[in-house]
Amino acid sequence: xxxxxxxxxxxxxxxxxxxxxxxxxxxxxxxxxxxxxxxxxxxxxxxxxxxxxxxxxxxxxxxxxxxxxxxxxxxxxxxxxx
Amino acid sequence: xxxxxxxxxxxxxxxxxxxxxxxxxxxxxxxxxxxxxxxxxxxxxxxxxxxxxxxxxxxxxxxxxxxxxxxxxxxxxxxxxxxxxxxxxxxxxxxxxxxxxxxxxxxxxxxxxxxxxxxxxxxxxxxxxxxxxxxxxxxxxxxxxxxxxxxxxxxxxxxxxxxxxxxxxxxxxxxxxxxxxxxxxxxxxxxxxxxxxxxxxxxxx
Numbered sequence: 001x002x003x004x005x006x007x008x009x010x011x012x013x014x015x016x017x018x019x020x021x022x023x024x025x026x027x028x029x030x031x032x033x034x035x036x037x038x039x040x041x042x043x044x045x046x047x048x049x050x051x052x053x054x055x056x057x058x059x060x061x062x063x064x065x066x067x068x069x070x071x072x073x074x075x076x077x078x079x080x081x082x
Numbered sequence: 083x084x085x086x087x088x089x090x091x092x093x094x095x096x097x098x099x100x101x102x103x104x105x106x107x108x109x110x111x112x113x114x115x116x117x118x119x120x121x122x123x124x125x126x127x128x129x130x131x132x133x134x135x136x137x138x139x140x141x142x143x144x145x146x147x148x149x150x151x152x153x154x155x156x157x158x159x160x161x162x163x164x165x166x167x168x169x170x171x172x173x174x175x176x177x178x179x180x181x182x183x184x185x186x187x188x189x190x191x192x193x194x195x196x197x198x199x200x201x202x203x204x205x206x207x208x209x210x211x212x213x214x215x216x217x218x219x220x221x222x223x224x225x226x227x228x229x230x231x232x233x234x235x236x237x238x239x240x241x242x243x244x245x246x247x248x249x250x251x252x253x254x255x256x257x258x259x260x261x262x263x264x265x266x267x268x269x270x271x272x273x274x275x276x277x278x279x280x281x282x283x284x285x286x287x
Binding site for chain 1: 098100103104107108111112113115129132133136137140141188189190192195202203204205206209210211212213216219220224225228229232243247248249250253264268271272275276278279282283
């Protein structure tokens, strides 16, 4: 047992983004993954954060208001005639 | 660095190709409008900012050297245009030190963890439950939950989250376009994602 290395869950949830961004030091990455191996709660939490990122990526499909699109085309045509 | 596809787009724009312009506007325009809205007072002003930014893009095309990607460069112009307009309107800017104090709470409510005097301090008292049904996460209704959660975020967090997770920029691109340090960007992203996760957890149970 290496209790001095042990991370509590309350700290793990604050490190999730740094972990996903691969910004944790090698030692912290090891402690993080060690914790996950034994903690269902934090494994689920990490899964939820990954699912959150994926679902947020699906929000994007929308279009511009048509009047704005028309105005932008005008901007382009004016610029072309420069 | 601009990619070869981007170089082709740039050449087409310089040559006055309207279809190329339309396609680029369709791709980047919605997120630009979304972001501009965080800097200025109304949707109408945000639309003006987007127009002004595109004019800036077109006028700058000949000077664009492809040191950054085309879209990073376009978003840099957008945010600078939006900032200038926001300042003129006397608004608190999203990345000002004043705004930095907003939404700085923990990722998860403290009462979800065991107290310091317990046997396992800081470990889950109320664990998160698995979200069943992955397809439900992508349902229109769920996406509305996410949109509403983003709308409630402090502007700086909403902007970073939109660029990273909605638009798919990487962290270097976001740091460049918004002039943020990597750490700062990551802290904002963390708070934003944590808040969206909380909203989803509420909804998914």
